[in-house]
Amino acid sequence: MKLSGWGRYPITKTQTTYATQPGLVASSIEAEKTTQIARGLGRSYGDSSLAEHSINLSKMDDFISFNEINGQLTCAAGVSFAEILRVFVPKGWFLPVTPGTQFITVGGAIASDVHGKNHHIEGTFCEQVSSLKLCLASGEEVECSKVHHPHLFRATCGGMGLTGIILQATFTLKPIESAYIKETTIKTTNLAETLAKFEEHASATYSVAWIDCLATGKQLGRSLLMLGEHASPQKTEQTQQKPPFQDSQTAKTSKFNMPFDLPSFTLNSFTVKAFNALYYGKVRQTQSERLVHYAPFFYPLDSIQNWNRMYGKNGFVQYQFVIPKSAGLKGLTEILTEIANSKRGSFLAVLKVFGKANDNYLSFPEEGYTLALDFKMDNTLLAFLDKLDEIVLHYHGKLYLTKDARMSEQMFKQSYPQWQEFQKIRYQYDAQTCFNSLQSKRLGL
Amino acid sequence: MQKNILIIGTTSAIAKATLRLYAEQNHNLFLVARNESLLQTVAKDAKIRGANQVESYACDLADLSCHASLLENITLSYPKLDIVLIAHGTLPNQKECETSVQNTLQEININAISTISLLTLLANLFEKQKSGSIAVITSVAGDRGRQSNYVYGAAKGMVSTFLQGLRNRLNDSDLQVLDIKPGFVDTPMTADFKKGPLWAKPEQIAHSILKAIDKKRNTLYTPWFWWGIMLIIRNIPEFIFKKLKL
Ligand SMILES: Cc1cc2nc3c(=O)[nH]c(=O)nc-3n(C[C@H](O)[C@H](O)[C@H](O)COP(=O)(O)OP(=O)(O)OC[C@H]3O[C@@H](n4cnc5c(N)ncnc54)[C@H](O)[C@@H]3O)c2cc1C
Ligand SMILES: NC(=O)c1ccc[n+]([C@@H]2O[C@H](COP(=O)([O-])OP(=O)(O)OC[C@H]3O[C@@H](n4cnc5c(N)ncnc54)[C@H](OP(=O)(O)O)[C@@H]3O)[C@@H](O)[C@H]2O)c1
Numbered sequence: 001m002k003l004s005g006w007g008r009y010p011i012t013k014t015q016t017t018y019a020t021q022p023g024l025v026a027s028s029i030e031a032e033k034t035t036q037i038a039r040g041l042g043r044s045y046g047d048s049s050l051a052e053h054s055i056n057l058s059k060m061d062d063f064i065s066f067n068e069i070n071g072q073l074t075c076a077a078g079v080s081f082a083e084i085l086r087v088f089v090p091k092g093w094f095l096p097v098t099p100g101t102q103f104i105t106v107g108g109a110i111a112s113d114v115h116g117k118n119h120h121i122e123g124t125f126c127e128q129v130s131s132l133k134l135c136l137a138s139g140e141e142v143e144c145s146k147v148h149h150p151h152l153f154r155a156t157c158g159g160m161g162l163t164g165i166i167l168q169a170t171f172t173l174k175p176i177e178s179a180y181i182k183e184t185t186i187k188t189t190n191l192a193e194t195l196a197k198f199e200e201h202a203s204a205t206y207s208v209a210w211i212d213c214l215a216t217g218k219q220l221g222r223s224l225l226m227l228g229e230h231a232s233p234q235k236t237e238q239t240q241q242k243p244p245f246q247d248s249q250t251a252k253t254s255k256f257n258m259p260f261d262l263p264s265f266t267l268n269s270f271t272v273k274a275f276n277a278l279y280y281g282k283v284r285q286t287q288s289e290r291l292v293h294y295a296p297f298f299y300p301l302d303s304i305q306n307w308n309r310m311y312g313k314n315g316f317v318q319y320q321f322v323i324p325k326s327a328g329l330k331g332l333t334e335i336l337t338e339i340a341n342s343k344r345g346s347f348l349a350v351l352k353v354f355g356k357a358n359d360n361y362l363s364f365p366e367e368g369y370t371l372a373l374d375f376k377m378d379n380t381l382l383a384f385l386d387k388l389d390e391i392v393l394h395y396h397g398k399l400y401l402t403k404d405a406r407m408s409e410q411m412f413k414q415s416y417p418q419w420q421e422f423q424k425i426r427y428q429y430d431a432q433t434c435f436n437s438l439q440s441k442r443l444g445l
Numbered sequence: 446m447q448k449n450i451l452i453i454g455t456t457s458a459i460a461k462a463t464l465r466l467y468a469e470q471n472h473n474l475f476l477v478a479r480n481e482s483l484l485q486t487v488a489k490d491a492k493i494r495g496a497n498q499v500e501s502y503a504c505d506l507a508d509l510s511c512h513a514s515l516l517e518n519i520t521l522s523y524p525k526l527d528i529v530l531i532a533h534g535t536l537p538n539q540k541e542c543e544t545s546v547q548n549t550l551q552e553i554n555i556n557a558i559s560t561i562s563l564l565t566l567l568a569n570l571f572e573k574q575k576s577g578s579i580a581v582i583t584s585v586a587g588d589r590g591r592q593s594n595y596v597y598g599a600a601k602g603m604v605s606t607f608l609q610g611l612r613n614r615l616n617d618s619d620l621q622v623l624d625i626k627p628g629f630v631d632t633p634m635t636a637d638f639k640k641g642p643l644w645a646k647p648e649q650i651a652h653s654i655l656k657a658i659d660k661k662r663n664t665l666y667t668p669w670f671w672w673g674i675m676l677i678i679r680n681i682p683e684f685i686f687k688k689l690k691l
Contacts, residue, residue: 020458020633021483059458059633062490087469087494 003054006308007045008315009377009405012438016054022076022167026139028055029165029434037437038161040105041080044112045318046405047438048160055165057107063087064168071173072130077107077166084173089294090245093173094230096128100350102299107166112402113158113363117206117228117298120355124365125171126157127358132169137434141167155425158363160401162422162440163431178244180231181206181297187286191221191332195369198225198353205229206297209351213373216340220333223351228297311376317405319385320372322354323397328369331395335388339373342384349373361422364400372403382406401439409444419445447497449523453477453506453563454533455487458632459582462651463530468496475519475526476501478533506533506559507551516566525574528658529567531560531581536634542596549596556600561607568611571620578658580623581608585666587626588675591691612663621661625654628671 003014016039017028029036036053060078067073071093073084081095082102088094099114108114113126122128131145134156144153156163184204188194194209201207206228215222233244301307308316323331332351350372357366375381389411392399398415399407413419423445426432432445452464455478464474468491476491478484481503488501500522504511519526537552560581571577586594587601605624612622629635629644645668657665666672681689 018633018636021486062486063493064486064489066493091495 003039003042003050004315005045005047005049005405006043007317007377007403007405008308008311008313009317010047010050010438011315012047012050014050014052014054016056018056018059019165020059022060022133022135022141025055025057025060025135025165025167026141029135029137030139032434034434035436037435037440038077038107038111038165040078040108040111041103043101043104043108044402046403047442048112048402048404049108050438051436057165058105060167061105071175072170073173074168074170075106076168077105077110079106080104081106081109085294088173089176089179092175092177092245094176094294096172096174097122097125098298100299101302102295103302106169106171110157110166110169111159111161112400113358113360113365114402115352115354115365117208117226117352119365120202120207120353121205123355123358124158124360124363126360126363128171129157130170130172132156133167134163135165135167137164137430151425152429154360155362155422157358158360158401159422160362160439161437162435162445163426163429164435176230177232178230179294180244180291181228181294182231182289183292183297184227184287184289186225186227188221188223188225190219191223191336192329194221194223194225194351195328195332195353201225201227202353207353211336211349211351211371213336213339213349214343216337220336220340226297231291311374314377316374316376317381317385318372318374318403319388320370320400320403321388321392321397322364322366322368322370322400323392323395324366324368327395327397331391331397332369332371334395335371335391338388338391344375344381344384361418361425362401362416364398364402366398368397370400372400404439407443409442412443448472448527449475449525451475451477451519451523451526451529453529453531455501456480456483457532457534457582458634458647459627459630459650459654460530460532461487462647463532463654464491465494466651466655467528468492468494468499471495471497473498473523474500475522477504477506477515479503479505506563507555509559509562512559512562512566515563516570520570526567526570526577528578529571529580530654531563533559534582534584534634537594537596539592539594539596552596553600553603556597557603560604564604564607564611568615572615572618575618576620578621578623578661579611580621580625580654580658582625582627583608585626585628585671585675589678589686591689593691621658621663623657623662624664625657626664626666626671626675628666628668628674 001014001016002011004011019025019028032053035051036055037049037051039049039054039056041058042049057078060076062076064074081098081104084095085102097116099116109125110129113124115124131143133141133143135141142149186197188197204227209223209225211221211223352370354365354368354370450467450472452460454460455476474491474496476484476488484501484503488499492499502515502518504515534556542549542552571579581604583601583605586598587605590598608622608624627650630647630650631640631644632647650667653667
């Protein structure tokens, strides 16, 4: 079977086993050896979930226990964020950290140590995980946490599936009073203002900015900064008379579908219009407020199923880097200028300010600015991205592994200084004999 | 209103997706499967999703002698049943059946005889109640015998014919007898098949089952387009059909 990540580049031939219960995981590991890697819902963009043999966990999806008093949930690794929200939002609970799509598994969230719009306050998803169960290369199941096998825990959180197969995890949901978010949108005119507004609103629970990547000169970095707070029921009733936990939108998130590939030439006009019309032109005042359901606030792209097909059959690469705060304005200006000059349209350009880094060996977030952009695949793209890599390295930045499909071994080893400690743990548990992805091979792990 | 719902073959992907929907509507469940630990996992999951009361019972349904005690246990927990869904089944290896009488009979035992045994006991229970829904998952494969899987098809067809008769017998009471005929569904049973556009997800099938039970339907082809496909398949004259490689 042909398989790819969300970016549909690269594509590889894979044999898939669906592990529907923990007992089957050990036997599939045993059967395959050498080149296998776990896969959740395949929302990582590049080749992190690709190998000759893929162990798919998305059907191992049971809730195992839930504490109704403190919100502590234990569930199988294949449970999706969408399912957690569908079941628990009506009961008054929300994910402590969520990325920009709900179609990911708990296992995938841990393996990528995902972050959300509240990273500056809550940190990553793994920082909410109190323990997890991992199936090792030997088939043995171990419980790990900050206390038990702490090094294995730090290696597994953000370890891109390279230490073993996560079977289940325990983390705590956060109480909410309604399914709605009070969203504030601030329109900024340039990069300096965007960064200043992030600073000014550092106490907002959720924050993210959509940058107009094609703006140049004085307007470089003009953005829409979106802030969000969970709304209280009074607020939702006054304004919209909606029941506080109405869930209709999650169940019906996929109203639109992109059933086949769009011809690639439609992309550029689509991109520019999308941002200008939807995200820039629409907002007239410099600051506006509205009440939105959590689904469009957190998951604007989930309403178009298979939107990744918009980039045509060659696929695309998402490029997400972080650079330290000290490099902020200068570094971002340099990179944005490079991109604007290249005239490569990016449909998605999301800027976020990260809070403190955690101590997981391969975790991505660290204090600074992160920008994520999509680039349509063509035969000049890889060379262009190598050029961006140089700038990122120059400012002591790094790339997000779960988005990566092409960075060099050298770039990786230089920007992830803890890779050797990580590798030591893999050897300690024999993981390198068994769990390898196209990405890990490319990166020399 | 909370309903008492019996699910037989709980660990099947289609049954699991269906009972989750019922759990989320806070109904009471009685879950039956042979794999005890998996059964416990599904039971806990159902409880967390919102099921009001969850009972479970483990037994190998191929062993017909355990059916009577299974029924006793069910009625002890729930004196009245509102819905029963029978979902267990296996997909035989047709080629192996062709060379082994024992395999063939074993497949017919699990896919037809065990279901008919359970239905015989349940029908009397439901007849006394004078209300409720009996729903059984058969298959489109039961509509016509084909060389690639006629042992499975024959077993499913037997259950469908049995259900027709039962529906006719129970017509005077306010009882529903639903025959659920899925097409291709992406489940562990069909893990080795190449998937294409005709394939459905268990969740999709589950939604259609709930709706068909709600609407008191007699037969459900699911997804719906299988109704049309099977209409054509059933109407191809036998002298042509027998030459087809299906
Ligand atoms: C529209 C969109 C928006 C996104 N927004 C964000 C965002 O805001 N923040 C962010 O951090 N990420 C974001 N992502 C990336 C996404 O959250 C991660 O790639 C996530 O890991 C995907 O989870 P998955 O279940 O699809 O895993 P897959 O893509 O299938 O796998 C990802 C990695 O996890 C490993 N893995 C999966 N399951 C297991 C397991 N059970 N045990 C061990 N390893 C496992 C795989 O081997 C692979 O290395 C976004 C992705 C999309 C498509
Ligand atoms: N998948 C399809 O394409 C398709 C199409 C048409 C009809 N169907 C029918 O749909 C129903 C559900 O199947 P599914 O697709 O959900 O497949 P599945 O997940 O493989 O479920 C089959 C279930 O039957 C159980 N079972 C088998 N023998 C048993 C026995 N002796 N005692 C107790 N339980 C037994 C299995 O239990 P274990 O887990 O213990 O093995 C399993 O839970 C079946 O009747 C099948 O024939 C399926």
